[in-house]
Amino acid sequence: MNTDQILKDLQNIVGKEFATNSPEDLYIYSQDPGASLPRPVDFVVMPKTTEEVQKIVKLANEEKIPLVPMGGGLTLSGLIIPVRGGIVLDMKRMDQIIEINELSRYALIEPGVSTGQLLAYLNEHHPDLQPAIPDAPPSATIAGNVLIHGSGYLSQKYGDHGAIVNGLEVVLASGEVVKLGSCAVSDYWFARGPIPDLVGLFLSSFGTMGIVTKLSVQIFPKPKFREIVFGLMKDEENIPNLLLEITTKEFIEDVILGKQDKPEWMKGYIFFMVYITGDSQEDIDAKLKILKKTYRKNGARYMKAPQKMIGFLLIHVYLRFRIPLEFYMIASEF
Ligand SMILES: Cc1cc2nc3c(=O)[nH]c(=O)nc-3n(C[C@H](O)[C@H](O)[C@H](O)COP(=O)(O)OP(=O)(O)OC[C@H]3O[C@@H](n4cnc5c(N)ncnc54)[C@H](O)[C@@H]3O)c2cc1C
Known part of the structure; x- marks a missing residue:
């Protein structure tokens, strides 16, 4: 060479x-x-x-x-x-947000657009929409994440991030450019069809099949109200049933489970945080009731968290930066 x-x-x-x-x-x-x-x-x-x-x-x-x-x-x-x-x-350097299509709910972006960049852009210009992004540092790119079938806070609702890709522009090893999805036959990047879906060839191929130079990812409606519902249980055997029942409810956005021996009062318990969403406070209250019932039915207890702590957590939801569960628990001691 x-x-x-x-x-x-x-x-x-x-x-x-x-x-x-x-x-x-x-x-x-x-x-x-x-x-x-x-x-x-x-x-x-x-x-x-x-x-x-x-x-x-x-x-x-x-x-x-x-x-x-x-x-x-x-x-x-x-x-x-x-x-x-x-x-x-x-x-x-390929960091342009080319289009946010509110009607068809997608973002057409270049591969250098970071998760933090898209989130900040939507928060500022399209506050009713949210991206599906991982809990990785905000400098992680959307492309790098969807191309490895990443996952994040909306995955339990909408699927892994490979599933949110509507279309790709890819430079192949020959130097040719291909377009995959509706963008191949129209100006719109709203779906993988109507042509045969070849997007999957480029997911989890780690750059070996080509270099992605544009991508369209779905973006989602941002619920107006959110609440975090804490719970705890002793018996690990109840976890699968509890999770199954929780995640079949449409209004559940995210679930986080944790278990640890420190601080002392956490020993022997499994803690969980369930994010619920709704259109109004009444809606949230009604859903909270349903969730409490589900906890009881599965041997878990609802745990009332201090409002200050919930407020703190919800700011982090807005910033979409998820702090580990143990941090909340330790913070709640003070
Ligand atoms: C603290 C922390 C928390 C994390 N939490 C999560 C999480 O919750 N969920 C999750 O899914 N991941 C998580 N991760 C892992 C990872 O950071 C993310 O998946 C991240 O989004 C990957 O994006 P990236 O830009 O860093 O990708 P990179 O590491 O740069 O690339 C990923 C892969 O895609 C390929 N690639 C990148 N760009 C292109 C392109 N334009 N064309 C073709 N191939 C390309 C690369 O070659 C590589 O194989 C976490 C990481 C850390 C450090």
Whole structure:
């Protein structure tokens, strides 16, 4: 491999400042925050457009250099560290929110759009809509998450995040661009049909099938009212039945379970938090009653949490940053 020439070619494609092979730049790309050991990287390139991605892919193909796309690089399992060296394609500069279609409820975005970015954008411009995002740090990308079939606070209601993809634009290894879903036959990105659904080929393929340069993901109505209903139980055998009954109710948004020995008063109990949603306070109150009954029926107890704590939790729901259950429990001690 003629390293100098390849670097020059890459810089010609994306601009001098967006392609590098200097060791201090490569260092951070040779690892992720998980337990994988570092592995060497030869180049890092940050494209801005689909055309640039096409040129990089063609070059990598001609030179037989491995190419690994990266979003936020936060999957914790070494997915974005090349196995046999090569180019890391850092997608962060492709960060445009192209369209929010309120009517068909989808967001058409570039692959560098982060979960925090889409959430903030919807909160500001479309406050009645919410994205399905993971509990990962907000710099994680929507693309990186849906492409690994990620999951998050809306998954129990709407399915894993692979299921929310309406369509993709992908650069194949040949450099050709394909469009998958309704966008292939119209200007709209509202569904995977009506053509044969090939989106699945690109999910959980970890960049090996192509580089995603645009994607459409479903977005969802944001309920006006939310409440968090705490509960606790002793008998672990009751958990499956309780969960089954809870999750068959339409108004349940999210369920979190936890068990720990510290602080002392938590010892021996399983704690859970159930997020319920509704259109009015009366609606929430009625649902709360139903939920309490379900708890009782399954050997669990409703636990009244201090209002201050619920308020704190709901702010975090708005920010969509979920703090571990034990933190709430410890915080509630004070
Ligand atoms: C504290 C913490 C909490 C987390 N909680 C959750 C959680 O609740 N749910 C969850 O699902 N995950 C969770 N994760 C894991 C992970 O952070 C998320 O799944 C995250 O959304 C992955 O996105 P990313 O941008 O970091 O993806 P990356 O790691 O950058 O990429 C993921 C995969 O997609 C490929 N890829 C990226 N971009 C493209 C592209 N444009 N074209 C083709 N392939 C591409 C990459 O090569 C890689 O194989 C958590 C991680 C942390 C650190």
